[in-house]
Amino acid sequence: MKAKPLTSEPNKRLSLPVLPSALPSPLERVFDGPMTQEMLLEPAKFGLGLVPQKSQPDATTNMVCGFCSTGCALNVHLKDGEAINLSPTTDYPVNVGMACPKGWEALAPLASPDRGTTPLLKNSKGKLAPVDWDTAMKEFTKRFKSIQQMHGDDSVAFLGTGQMPTEELAFLGSLAKFAMGMKHGDSNTRQCMATAVVAYKESFGFDAPPYTYEDFEQSDTIVLVGSNLCIAHPIMWQRILLNKNHPEIIVVDPRKTETAMAATQHFAIAPKSDLAFFYGIAHILISEGWVDMSFIEQSVEGYDEFAHHVKTFTPEHVAEISGIPVERLHYLAHKIHKGERVSFWWTMGINQSYEGVRAAQAIINLALITGNIGRPGTGANSVTGQCNAMGSRLFSNTTSLLGGHTFSNPQHRSKVAGILGIDEARIPHEASDSYDQIIEGILKGRIRGLWVLATNPLHSWINQKFCKEVLERLDFLVVQDMYTTTETALEADLYLPAAGWGEKEGTFINSERRLGLLKKVARAPGKALSDFSILKLVAHYWGCGDMFEKWEDPESVLAILGEISAGQPCDISGINSYQMLDDHGGIQWPLGKGHQPTDNQRRLFEDGRFYHENGKAKLIFADRTAMPEPPSDAFPFLLLTGRGTASQWHTQTRTGKSSVLKRLYPKDVYVEINPADAKRLAVSPQQWVTISSQRGRITARAFITPTVQVGHLFMPMHYSAVNQLTLAHFDPYSRQPSYKNCAVSLEAAAP
Numbered sequence: 091m092k093a094k095p096l097t098s099e100p101n102k103r104l105s106l107p108v109l110p111s112a113l114p115s116p117l118e119r120v121f122d123g124p125m126t127q128e129m130l131l132e133p134a135k136f137g138l139g140l141v142p143q144k145s146q147p148d149a150t151t152n153m154v155c156g157f158c159s160t161g162c163a164l165n166v167h168l169k170d171g172e173a174i175n176l177s178p179t180t181d182y183p184v185n186v187g188m189a190c191p192k193g194w195e196a197l198a199p200l201a202s203p204d205r206g207t208t209p210l211l212k213n214s215k216g217k218l219a220p221v222d223w224d225t226a227m228k229e230f231t232k233r234f235k236s237i238q239q240m241h242g243d244d245s246v247a248f249l250g251t252g253q254m255p256t257e258e259l260a261f262l263g264s265l266a267k268f269a270m271g272m273k274h275g276d277s278n279t280r281q282c283m284a285t286a287v288v289a290y291k292e293s294f295g296f297d298a299p300p301y302t303y304e305d306f307e308q309s310d311t312i313v314l315v316g317s318n319l320c321i322a323h324p325i326m327w328q329r330i331l332l333n334k335n336h337p338e339i340i341v342v343d344p345r346k347t348e349t350a351m352a353a354t355q356h357f358a359i360a361p362k363s364d365l366a367f368f369y370g371i372a373h374i375l376i377s378e379g380w381v382d383m384s385f386i387e388q389s390v391e392g393y394d395e396f397a398h399h400v401k402t403f404t405p406e407h408v409a410e411i412s413g414i415p416v417e418r419l420h421y422l423a424h425k426i427h428k429g430e431r432v433s434f435w436w437t438m439g440i441n442q443s444y445e446g447v448r449a450a451q452a453i454i455n456l457a458l459i460t461g462n463i464g465r466p467g468t469g470a471n472s473v474t475g476q477c478n479a480m481g482s483r484l485f486s487n488t489t490s491l492l493g494g495h496t497f498s499n500p501q502h503r504s505k506v507a508g509i510l511g512i513d514e515a516r517i518p519h520e521a522s523d524s525y526d527q528i529i530e531g532i533l534k535g536r537i538r539g540l541w542v543l544a545t546n547p548l549h550s551w552i553n554q555k556f557c558k559e560v561l562e563r564l565d566f567l568v569v570q571d572m573y574t575t576t577e578t579a580l581e582a583d584l585y586l587p588a589a590g591w592g593e594k595e596g597t598f599i600n601s602e603r604r605l606g607l608l609k610k611v612a613r614a615p616g617k618a619l620s621d622f623s624i625l626k627l628v629a630h631y632w633g634c635g636d637m638f639e640k641w642e643d644p645e646s647v648l649a650i651l652g653e654i655s656a657g658q659p660c661d662i663s664g665i666n667s668y669q670m671l672d673d674h675g676g677i678q679w680p681l682g683k684g685h686q687p688t689d690n691q692r693r694l695f696e697d698g699r700f701y702h703e704n705g706k707a708k709l710i711f712a713d714r715t716a717m718p719e720p721p722s723d724a725f726p727f728l729l730l731t732g733r734g735t736a737s738q739w740h741t742q743t744r745t746g747k748s749s750v751l752k753r754l755y756p757k758d759v760y761v762e763i764n765p766a767d768a769k770r771l772a773v774s775p776q777q778w779v780t781i782s783s784q785r786g787r788i789t790a791r792a793f794i795t796p797t798v799q800v801g802h803l804f805m806p807m808h809y810s811a812v813n814q815l816t817l818a819h820f821d822p823y824s825r826q827p828s829y830k831n832c833a834v835s836l837e838a839a840a841p
């Protein structure tokens with residue numbers, strides 16, 4: 091196929107300085123084992139090698155990957171300005187020449203027959219039929235406005251994402267809330283990061299992951315909690331492998347995951363016993379005097395109360411709760427004491443829990459009482475999930491007002507209104523309802539119109555059947571996605587076709603607070619538009635285009651966000667152009683106006699001062715709470731869910747389109763079960779089994795493996811059926827769903 095020039099939306103970035111193209115051997119793309127002779131001769135037969143080479147590239151540019159929060163940079167090789175291939179960037183501070191299978195295959199999802207090429211509107215027969223943008227936008231405005239007229243402005247809400255560029259997220263949040271009068275808009279980052287956000291805000295005074303990736307290489311003791319880094323953040327794991335200190339790598343996870351197998355120590359704790367477990371470790375550290383009193387006195391508040399609280403968490407008591415023997419608890423505490431640079435990292439094993447915020451803070455507390463923060467190789471570090479979860483956390487105008495401000499703070503409202511040149515009265519005085527409250531709002535009839543962008547709730551939200559029944563109650567559902575076939579798009583009243591990664595520009599903020607650049611290297615198919623352009627259209631048809639006159643293009647929005655963020659911990663006012671991001675290999679926040687990013691590995695709290703008014707971090711703790719749905723006679727197993735392989739991404743709308751990636755994971759939904767349980771139930775490998783919870787009954791293939799404990803099952807979230815089983819229960823402070831525990835039964839025979 092001949093490369094076509096990019097015409098649908100002009101892109102300034104394509105004229106960037108062009109690097110010499112450096113194509114690797116096509117075979118290096120996905121296979122990291124030794125190549126056999128046969129593979130070398132016939133790569134296609136093994137799903138290896140390139141998509142048939144269209145032509146030789148004539149230029150190369152680089153940009154950040156659009157999957158996970160690691161934020162690797164990829165060299166995109168261009169022919170006539172259009173991407174034909176890619177390879178990892180070698181001189182980018184994040185990935186230093188590496189990429190995981192998803193990164194290598196990032197272009198594949200763009201070309202797929204189910205890409206949306208035109209807006210679709212439900213016709214009188216209830217079928218989605220093509221319409222032009224004018225009709226789509228008129229219908230969008232007419233329907234949402236009439237709902238608002240009948241039921242109030244709050245009766246329309248949106249659900250967004252951590253996978254759109256920061257500029258688009260800010261545009262969505264500002265348009266919806268300041269112009270369209272919506273009060274409620276949340277995003278899939280609620281499913282993912284809400285717990286870390288609340289934990290950090292309460293402990294540090296701001297949502298601020300303190301680390302830089304170099305810390306992976308500088309630690310001597312690395313504690314990974316509820317994080318399967320090897321498959322969920324493979325390049326972060328590679329950074330650990332670059333650590334020359336022979337670090338002790340400690341994994342705390344009920345399953346013997348890929349990461350636990352590669353670690354030096356695995357603590358297979360009982361699910362949801364983290365809170366007690368880390369209080370138990372604190373108990374030992376405190377009673378042995380293994381704490382950093384001078385750091386505590388200078389930088390920490392609440393030590394005496396915390397020491398009192400953990401008194402009852404004796405090693406014996408904690409061993410009983412967590413299933414980890416007393417000696418092993420002592421071993422871990424001693425390791426933390428002996429380590430000079432101890433870093434603590436956590437992901438969904440902590441965040442997705444009904445007591446996640448306090449469990450995250452139990453980890454933060456360990457770093458604080460041992461002074462393991464603000465120095466190289468240390469930190470209480472939440473590993474983010476999606477490519478732009480950090481952008482969503484701070485700039486989406488959902489849980490916090492643009493730039494990590496607070497809706498309820500009058501000074502913050504007036505600052506933002508002043509910079510945007512809008513009437514302050516347009517800014518809501520409180521944060522939006524959370525995702526689950528929006529779902530409940532629909533159930534109760536308070537919310538009647540919903541706009542879903544770049545997320546697929548009918549696969550990914552907890553207790554799926556209920557979610558579907560609720561969404562069916564809507565008067566008008568708009569879904570804006572790259573694909574027409576997602577579970578959610580299929581239910582839309584109006585579908586808007588969106589450009590995806592590589593087809594538009596903007597910035598993502600990765601886990602270590604680094605803004606990286608996204609460029610346009612491919613044309614979106616048909617009439618699909620970037621989310622930015624769609625938002626521009628919505629503003630125009632809604633009649634509030636004037637309010638966003640200065641929001642000309644993503645780069646001008648970044649400048650506006652810079653101004654808004656000035657003086658905040660997440661200050662990005664020093665980033666004055668996209669070119670600057672390109673020149674520096676991305677830039678971590680904060681970077682105040684007039685400052686230069688002289689160091690591209692910066693961590694927070696080096697001066698021991700936190701963001702609370704008195705400059706101190708707070709030790710926050712609580713009592714344990716009971717598991718809402720423990721295993722019972724009828725449902726004797728505890729179901730854990732999470733990531734399956736490095737080649738699958740979430741609801742598979744993108745990774746499911748790559749023929750290469752598809753060869754790297756099982757096609758059918760599967761359930762991991764311990765050999766002892768399989769034997770007892772006479773289950774054989776690969777057999778179809780039935781799994782039931784109080785909410786649903788599904789079938790899956792049995793994957794018999796000792797990596798799960800007796801009495802536990804594990805299922806990857808990438809298969810749609812899994813969330814038919816999960817229980818809708820939430821952390822009370824963050825409202826994040828607790829996806830990783832519900833009671834199920836398993837039967838050997840499929841129905």
Ligand SMILES: Nc1nc2c(c(=O)[nH]1)N[C@H]1C(S)=C(S)[C@@H](COP(=O)(O)OP(=O)(O)OC[C@H]3O[C@@H](n4cnc5c(=O)[nH]c(N)nc54)[C@H](O)[C@@H]3O)O[C@H]1N2
Nearest residue numbers: 316317318322361362437438439475476732733736739740
């Ligand atoms: N390949 C791939 N990579 C991804 C993604 C993807 O879909 N595919 N998604 C990205 C996103 S958005 C996210 S949020 C991250 C998620 O990254 P991770 O959080 O690393 O992935 P999960 O598999 O969801 O959960 C991690 C582990 O938590 C464990 N766990 C369950 N219950 C408990 C518990 O009670 N305590 C402890 N300590 N551990 C527990 C599980 O056994 C699991 O191994 O991955 C990102 N990277």
Ligand SMILES: Nc1nc2c(c(=O)[nH]1)N[C@H]1C(S)=C(S)[C@@H](COP(=O)(O)OP(=O)(O)OC[C@H]3O[C@@H](n4cnc5c(=O)[nH]c(N)nc54)[C@H](O)[C@@H]3O)O[C@H]1N2
Nearest residue numbers: 282544545546550570571572588731732740741743807829
């Ligand atoms: N059981 C269980 N469920 C889980 C989890 C779990 O561990 N267990 N993890 C949860 C977590 S951490 C997360 S983050 C969520 C993820 O859940 P989702 O957000 O629902 O998953 P994705 O498949 O990433 O959905 C993103 C959607 O955006 C579309 N898209 C991609 N790029 C663009 C773009 O630029 N513009 C537009 N408009 N659309 C785009 C994709 O086609 C896709 O439909 O799942 C949650 N669900």
Ligand code: SF4
Nearest residue numbers: 155157158162190193
């Ligand atoms: S580790 Fe994450 S950012 Fe890096 S290539 Fe893989 S998916 Fe992309």
Ligand SMILES: [Mo]
Nearest residue numbers: 281282475476
């Ligand atoms: Mo996530």
